[in-house]
Amino acid sequence: xxxxxxxxxxxxxxxxxxxxxxxxxxxxxxxxxxxxxxxxxxxxxxxxxxxxxxxxxxxxxxxxxxxxxxxxxxxxxxxxxxxxxxxxxxxxxxxxxxxxxxxxxxxxxxxxxxxxxxxxxxxxxxxxxxxxxxxxxxxxxxxxxxxxxxxxxxxxxxxxxxxxxxxxxxxxxxxxxxxxxxxxxxxxxxxxxxxxxxxxxxxxxxxxxxxxxxxxxxxxxxxxxxxxxxxxxxxxxxxxxxxxxxxxxxxxxxxxxxxxxxxxxxxxxxxxxxxxxxxxxxxxxxxxxxxxxxxxxxxxxxxxxxxxxxxxxxxxxxxxxxxxxxxxxxxxxxxxxxxxxxxxxxxxxxxxxxx
DNA sequence: GATACGTGGCT
DNA sequence: TAGCCAAGTAT
Numbered sequence: 001x002x003x004x005x006x007x008x009x010x011x012x013x014x015x016x017x018x019x020x021x022x023x024x025x026x027x028x029x030x031x032x033x034x035x036x037x038x039x040x041x042x043x044x045x046x047x048x049x050x051x052x053x054x055x056x057x058x059x060x061x062x063x064x065x066x067x068x069x070x071x072x073x074x075x076x077x078x079x080x081x082x083x084x085x086x087x088x089x090x091x092x093x094x095x096x097x098x099x100x101x102x103x104x105x106x107x108x109x110x111x112x113x114x115x116x117x118x119x120x121x122x123x124x125x126x127x128x129x130x131x132x133x134x135x136x137x138x139x140x141x142x143x144x145x146x147x148x149x150x151x152x153x154x155x156x157x158x159x160x161x162x163x164x165x166x167x168x169x170x171x172x173x174x175x176x177x178x179x180x181x182x183x184x185x186x187x188x189x190x191x192x193x194x195x196x197x198x199x200x201x202x203x204x205x206x207x208x209x210x211x212x213x214x215x216x217x218x219x220x221x222x223x224x225x226x227x228x229x230x231x232x233x234x235x236x237x238x239x240x241x242x243x244x245x246x247x248x249x250x251x252x253x254x255x256x257x258x259x260x261x262x263x264x265x266x267x268x269x270x271x272x273x274x275x276x277x278x279x280x281x282x283x284x285x286x287x288x289x290x291x292x293x294x295x296x297x298x299x300x301x302x303x304x305x306x307x308x309x310x311x312x313x314x315x316x317x318x319x320x321x322x323x324x325x326x327x328x329x330x331x332x333x334x335x336x337x338x339x340x341x342x343x344x345x346x347x348x349x350x351x352x353x354x355x
Numbered sequence: 356g357a358t359a360c361g362t363g364g365c366t
Numbered sequence: 367t368a369g370c371c372a373a374g375t376a377t
Contacts, residue, residue: 051373058363058372092361095376128375148373166356193373202371203366233370264360304368306360342362 009158009212010181010188016211017191022198024056025063030187041114041139042073048131048138049100053093056197062091076101077108085267085339094268094341098261099126118144138186145177146189150196156228157200160217164229200224236304241276242284242313243301243344245351246293248329249318254348255290256338257327264305270344271351272327276310284313293319298351303343310343316351 018030026047028039046066050059065087070076076084081101088097102125107114115121118136122128127135129147136142147155152165155172163171181188199210207219218224246255256269264276272290274283286295295315303310330338335348 048373053361053372053374055363055372090362092363093374095360096374099375126375130374134373146373149371150373190373197373236369266360304362306362307358 009215010179012211012215013191013195014181014184014188017187017194020194020198021187021190022056022194025060027190033184033187039139041135043067044135044139045103045114045127045131046076046100048134049096049103049126050091052096052131054091058091062088073104073112073114074108076104081267082339086337089268089339090342090345092342094266095262096126098267103127114139116140116142118142134189137180137189141184141186143180143182143185145173145180146192147173147176148193150193150200151176151189153202153228154192154196154200157205157218157224158212158216160221160223160227162227162229164231166231168228237278237308239276239278239308239310240284240312241274241310242286242288242315243271243273243347243351244286244289244295244315244317245271245298245348246291246317246319246321247352248320250320251331253329253331254335254352255321255325255327256330256340257325265341265343267339268341268344269339270341271347273312273347276308276312286315289315289317290325291319291321291323293317293321298353301343301346301350303346312343312347314347314350 021027021030023029026039026043028037047059047063050062066076069087070079079101084101085094085097088094106124114135115124118132121135122132133144133146134148136144137146147169152172155161155175156168159175161168161171195210199206203225205224207213207216207224210216210219213219216224218227255271257272259265259268259270261267274288277283289295295317298314298316301312301314303312332352340348
């Protein structure tokens, strides 16, 4: 019966977590915690920001890189913007990296200690409802309701919540708060997330292995895969544009520039591109090139963003320019150190491929 | 509440 | 393949 046995759900999950917690680079294992070992709030914060809408597998190498280069929040705060954007390149949602730096500098400027409550963490840039609660629970054991996508799924199944997301969030948060224990709140939040990631998965959940299946409304009804109910997303429109990869004849350096500080790929590097227009009026030809050259079409790059599909026509030229341009020439062996998003790396790879 | 904002893996 | 999904936040 949904809603019954809250204490049992909580204790079953904690016991399950003691045995089955995933080992993750940023995590303090439950037995360590019992022995009095507490995670470093800086590492918890960094991992949580990286994990926003991003898979564990993708985050691991970035987390290792960041914590090696910048072991403490003061180190990160002192880093140059371009250096951090380059280190973040490929991870996506680049506003996170800009907010990460702003947050590191704010924390560093006020002594270097992260605020110890969810309410005050929430005031920092890039830290919203989820991340503030996660840091407070994991780093300080504050008994606050942590609600991420995993937990939305687990809770909506446990209680058969059929109101579609995101409208169901308030109800889900309330249920999560009721399950959250006064002690081990951090382990409980991580237990719920691990359950969602490994057992209570979006498709083909492994209910037979679930430690709380006999308290689950959806399991008893045989409808686990019907939850959570989500509002349907609108189709992605198509956009088109062009990218121009100029290679300097003397040394093969490539012309790059920096994108505007906000908006798509804000603050990241690129070979010059046109605006990305709707298909009707997209400029894809070399008339939109940043300077005169013998531009040859290298091919097309297809890339899908969260809310649209993009096809860029990639142009290549061996050319120099005497014009003063807002950008720089970058040696090819050092391209991987630049803040180039995946889309731009695709364009460069296509244009610079040996025929 | 709705929309903008990346990328890669899986089915 | 095209669509869905992943430890969301800012506006």
